[in-house]
Amino acid sequence: MSRDLRAYQRQTTSRLIIGVIVIIFVVGDGLILLFYGKEAALMGLLCMGVGLLPVVLVGSFIWIMDFFVRRVKNG
Numbered sequence: 001m002s003r004d005l006r007a008y009q010r011q012t013t014s015r016l017i018i019g020v021i022v023i024i025f026v027v028g029d030g031l032i033l034l035f036y037g038k039e040a041a042l043m044g045l046l047c048m049g050v051g052l053l054p055v056v057l058v059g060s061f062i063w064i065m066d067f068f069v070r071r072v073k074n075g
Contacts, residue, residue, distance in 0.1 A: 024048070 025048060033041035 021052070 025045070028048065029041050029044050032044040
């Protein structure tokens with residue numbers, strides 16, 4: 001068993017982020033579906049997806065920058 005705490009932290013953080021996104025989409029859109037119907041739930045999915053797009057773009061940009069910085073730093 002490895003004791004790499006940085007890898008454990010990365011794994012835990014990614015699982016938490018994925019879990020929060022899944023809960024927001026499932027619970028949030030489920031409640032919209034329950035109270036307002038199918039059409040509103042589809043619009044809710046569209047709005048949540050568009051709202052998540054800037055977060056994904058910024059996260060991707062930071063990840064790409066980190067990749068290149070580590071590559072330059074290590075030679």
